[in-house]
Amino acid sequence: MTPNNKYRNTNIGGLSEANIGETKRVAGWVENIRDHGGVSFIDLRDMYGVLQVVLRDTSLLDGIAREMSISVEGPIEKRDEETYNPKIPTGTIELEAKSIDVLGKVYKQLPFEIQTSKETREDVRLKYRYLDLRKKKMQDNLSFRAALTTLARNYYAEQGFTEVETPMLIKSTPEGARDYLVPSRINLGRFYALPQSPQTFKQLLMVGGTDRYFQIVKCFRDEDLRADRQPEFTQIDCEMSFVEQEDVLNTFEGMMRTLFKNVIGVEIANPIPRMSWFDAMDKYGSDKPDIRFGMTIHEITDVAKGKGFGVLDGAGYIGAISVPGAADYTRKQIDELTEWVKRPQVGAKGLIYIKVNADGSFKSSIDKFYAPEDLEKIANAAEASKGDLILVMSGDNCRKVQTMLGVLRLEMGNRLGLRNPKEFAPLWIVDFPLLEWDDETQRFYAMHHPFTAPKPEHEKYFYSDKKEDLEKVCANAYDFVLNGSELGGGSIRIHNADVQKRMFEVLGIGPEEAEYKFGFIINAFKFGAPPHGGLAFGFDRVCALFGGQETIRDFIAFPKNNQGRDVMIDSPSEIDQTQLDELQIDIRKE
Ligand code: ASP
Numbered sequence: 304m305t306p307n308n309k310y311r312n313t314n315i316g317g318l319s320e321a322n323i324g325e326t327k328r329v330a331g332w333v334e335n336i337r338d339h340g341g342v343s344f345i346d347l348r349d350m351y352g353v354l355q356v357v358l359r360d361t362s363l364l365d366g367i368a369r370e371m372s373i374s375v376e377g378p379i380e381k382r383d384e385e386t387y388n389p390k391i392p393t394g395t396i397e398l399e400a401k402s403i404d405v406l407g408k409v410y411k412q413l414p415f416e417i418q419t420s421k422e423t424r425e426d427v428r429l430k431y432r433y434l435d436l437r438k439k440k441m442q443d444n445l446s447f448r449a450a451l452t453t454l455a456r457n458y459y460a461e462q463g464f465t466e467v468e469t470p471m472l473i474k475s476t477p478e479g480a481r482d483y484l485v486p487s488r489i490n491l492g493r494f495y496a497l498p499q500s501p502q503t504f505k506q507l508l509m510v511g512g513t514d515r516y517f518q519i520v521k522c523f524r525d526e527d528l529r530a531d532r533q534p535e536f537t538q539i540d541c542e543m544s545f546v547e548q549e550d551v552l553n554t555f556e557g558m559m560r561t562l563f564k565n566v567i568g569v570e571i572a573n574p575i576p577r578m579s580w581f582d583a584m585d586k587y588g589s590d591k592p593d594i595r596f597g598m599t600i601h602e603i604t605d606v607a608k609g610k611g612f613g614v615l616d617g618a619g620y621i622g623a624i625s626v627p628g629a630a631d632y633t634r635k636q637i638d639e640l641t642e643w644v645k646r647p648q649v650g651a652k653g654l655i656y657i658k659v660n661a662d663g664s665f666k667s668s669i670d671k672f673y674a675p676e677d678l679e680k681i682a683n684a685a686e687a688s689k690g691d692l693i694l695v696m697s698g699d700n701c702r703k704v705q706t707m708l709g710v711l712r713l714e715m716g717n718r719l720g721l722r723n724p725k726e727f728a729p730l731w732i733v734d735f736p737l738l739e740w741d742d743e744t745q746r747f748y749a750m751h752h753p754f755t756a757p758k759p760e761h762e763k764y765f766y767s768d769k770k771e772d773l774e775k776v777c778a779n780a781y782d783f784v785l786n787g788s789e790l791g792g793g794s795i796r797i798h799n800a801d802v803q804k805r806m807f808e809v810l811g812i813g814p815e816e817a818e819y820k821f822g823f824i825i826n827a828f829k830f831g832a833p834p835h836g837g838l839a840f841g842f843d844r845v846c847a848l849f850g851g852q853e854t855i856r857d858f859i860a861f862p863k864n865n866q867g868r869d870v871m872i873d874s875p876s877e878i879d880q881t882q883l884d885e886l887q888i889d890i891r892k893e
Contacts, residue, residue, distance in 0.1 A: 310374045310406065316351020318379060318393050327398060328376040329354060330406065332437060333369050334418070345400075347375060350442050355382070355397040363403050370417065370434070372407035375400045425856075430870045432861055444858050448846045452519060454565055455539050455842075458558045464517040464541060469504035471497060471521070475820065479752070480524035483534070486886045497523035500839060502754060503824050505542040506796055509835040510827045517541040519842065531855055533843065534867045539791075542837030548779040548795055551836050552731060555783065555791070559729065566849050571729050579734040580777075584702060588622075588709020590735075593787030595728045596721035598624050600708045603695070606680040612672035614653075618697035622708050623685040626715045629692035630658040637668075644696075644711055651707045655695035659687050713787065724851065728786055734758075735780040735794075737765070738773055738809065746811045747773060751780045753806050754824075755794035766805065773809060783840060785848065791840025798835060800828040 305313060311330040318327065331349035343364050345356040356375050358364055367373065377399045388394035414431050415423040417438050428435040435441060459466070472495035475482045482496035498504075500522045508516045518540050525534065543551060556575050563569045576594075583592050586599040604621045615621055632640075637656055644651035657667035657678055665678040673681070685693050694711060698704040716722050737757050738747040749755060757765040757776045764772040780794035797803045803825050807817035817825065846858040856862040863869050883890065 310404075314351040315347065315349045315354045315393065318352070318354060318396060318398075320381065320396055322379040323381050323396060324378065326376065326378050326401075328374060329398065330372065330374040333367060333371050333373060336364070336367065336369060338364070344397075345375075347373070347398075348437075348439075352393055353391050354393050355388070356400050357397050358400045358403075360400075363400050366405065367403065368409050370413055370437075371405055371409050374404045374406055375402070377401040426864055426870055429862070429864055432871050436860065441857070444846075444850060444852075445860060447850055448858050451562065451566060451842075451846055451849065454562055455558060456519065458561050459515075459517040459541065462515065462554060462557070464515040465513055466518055467508055467513060467516050468518065469498070469501040469508075469520065473498050473504070479748075480526045483523045483525050486888060488885050491887050499524050500538060501540055502752060503821075505540060505837060506754060506798075506824065506835065507827055509542055509544045509798075510830065510832045513544075515541070515543045516837075528865055528867050530865065531853075533855065533859065533863055535863070536855075537842040538839040539842050539845075540837070540839040542835060544833040544835045546795075546834070546836050548733075548781065548836065551793060551795075551838055552781060555838055555840075559783070562845070562849065563727065569727055571727060575729050575731055575783075577731040577733050580732055580736065581734070583732050584705055588705035588707070588712065589787070590732055590782065591784045591787055591789040592709075592730070592732075593713060593716065593722060593728070594730055595723060595726050595786060596716050598626060598712050598715060598721075600624055600705055600712065601685045603681050603684045606677075606684045607695070607697075610672045610677055612669055615655075615669075615695075615697050618704075619699040620701035620704050621695060621697040622701075622704050623681065623693050623695045624708055624712050624715070625659075625682075625685045625687035625691040625693050626719070627688070628690050629715070629719070630660055630690045632656075632658070632692050640694075643714065644707065649707055649710050651696055651711075652698075654711075655697075657681060657687075657693040657695065659689055659691050659693065661690050663689055722786070724786075726786075730784050732782040732784055733780075734777050735782075736774065737761075737776040737778040737780075740770065740774065747809055749806070749810060751778065751792065751794050753810055753812075754796050754803070755780050756797040756802065762802075765802075765809070779836070781838070783838075788844060788848065789841075790845055790848070791838055793836065793838025795834070795836035798828055798832040800825050803828055 305317065310328070312328045315329050315331055329347060329349070331347045333345055334348040334353060335346040337344040341361070343358040343361050345358065345367070347354050347356050375398060379396055379398055382395055382397050414427055414434065417434055420428050420435050420438055456466070472485060475496040480499055482499065485495040485497065487493045487495060501518060501520055505516050520538055520540050521535055522538050523535050526532065543554070560571060560573070563571045578592070580590055583590050588600050600622050602620065603623050604618070607615050607621045609616060641654045643649070644654050655668050657665055659665060659682050665675055667673065667678055682693060687693050696704050696708050735750050737750060737755060739750045740747055755778045758779055761776040764775045767773065778794055780792070782792040783790050797806060804814070804817060807821065843855040843859055847853065847855045850858060861869065861871065868874065
């Protein structure tokens with residue numbers, strides 16, 4: 304839209320040689336000032352571009368400083384050819400300033416150079432986020448995010464989904480994290496919780512007859528902060544009635560295909576491959592495998608045991624990966640890798656290596672116990688070729704060892720440059736176990752959330768009291784994974800009050816607590832609830848991924864820092880005593 308008011312009658316980005324000879328009024332920020340004696344130049348920037356303003360009357364420059372907002376009027380002229388700037392679309396023209404109005408002065412020293420703010424400490428950028436946002440790249444990121452939102456919204460609208468807003472002040476729904484709580488002044492001593500997701504509400508919409516729901520929605524989770532995790536984040540959330548898993552996956556695949564095609568011009572696999580959770584864990588040691596490269600995990604327990612080497616003989620599971628072409632790793636490199644896996648982030652006790660030399664001979668850290676024939680058997684089981692480096696880990700708990708090997712696999716993938724950022728390898732992880740046993744608390748937790756239904760064919764185990772039986776129950780639950788990141792997940796839900804009650808029982812939530820916390824949904828399931836299922840995906844991460852950048856903070860206008868603080872508005876902050884009194888809340892000082 305072309306503006307036309309006292310500040311401007313065109314956007315800078317819209318100007319071209321076609322405007323030469325016209326008098327234009329533009330408004331924006333002073334990016335740069337260059338004084339060349341008799342003549343000065345200003346680079347003026349708005350959201351749409353940068354324009355060179357030439358000041359032949361240098362008195363016009365009086366009082367002008369960088370990052371002021373100004374309005375300038377004058378004719379558009381062609382630049383002298385030797386001063387063309389091929390880097391900007393307006394590089395062959397300039398505006399000769401006849402008058403300048405200062406609209407917003409700069410009163411303080413700029414805390415950082417806006418164009419190079421990436422080099423500034425992030426907390427400083429975040430404190431002055433409004434300055435950081437002036438940078439073209441940040442504005443581009445916001446526009447990019449908005450374009451993705453529009454595409455997603457249009458897709459869901461075309462598919463007949465109804466966009467419904469669910470409340471932000473709700474009751475605690477456990478989804479694995481802690482809730483952010485909001486005290487209620489008019490119901491003293493009581494608290495709302497901010498939604499970790501609209502899960503129960505979207506299910507209630509299905510009971511209410513909304514056939515297909517979607518929402519672009521803020522969610523709040525009070526989790527320990529990890530790199531690139533925000534306490535509040537955005538989901539694209541959907542739910543559908545009278546559906547099976549296939550319907551949900553197809554709908555979502557359609558949307559991802561639309562985004563990939565329209566945003567980055569990539570045709571993704573059709574259909575998107577699927578892998579069971581069990582295969583993902585066995586082969587990749589992760590429920591979000593990066594399948595851009597192989598180097599899969601092989602179990603070598605049978606061939607590696609019984610040779611008198613205590614560590615392996617005593618292990619319940621032994622696994623290996625074959626790192627292609629890494630047999631020339633030096634002693635030093637292997638020692639460094641061994642230290643790397645011993646870090647708490649990986650948690651391995653050690654690392655065994657077997658080099659398959661180019662001539663087919665072996666060199667290993669276990670040569671004392673294993674004859675070449677034994678090593679060959681291991682190499683075959685690990686599907687190693689000549690020139691490969693086999694890395695072996697062992698332990699009692701198969702999943703723990705696989706997880707450590709999975710981390711090592713990713714690291715080796717990085718080191719060998721096998722994780723091409725330009726390649727996109729999406730996949731569905733399906734058939735998740737319904738429950739996850741926690742040794743520490745000696746109870747089951749829902750692997751996805753407590754509203755996920757057991758597979759009908761596994762219901763017999765679901766009603767068993769035996770831990771081994773309950774461990775066998777799987778769900779029609781699914782995650783969308785891309786290049787080693789989980790972008791979204793969902794499931795077919797419970798829609799029967801008795802099954803839901805049983806689920807709470809299995810999770811160790813007694814009938815009274817279940818009634819108190821979830822009575823509303825159990826009740827709703829007593830009134831002809833339709834079978835339903837859905838999915839949600841993390842929109843911030845999708846933006847960062849499609850935008851080809853590593854941090855989601857670059858795609859959030861006002862993110863929190865890695866301590867969960869907004870350093871610009873200084874939040875969280877202390878509360879006035881009057882406010883506390885109104886809420887009858889005392890703060891313990893210790
Ligand atoms: N509410 C779930 C989540 O936030 C997604 C879903 O099951 O639809 O992960």
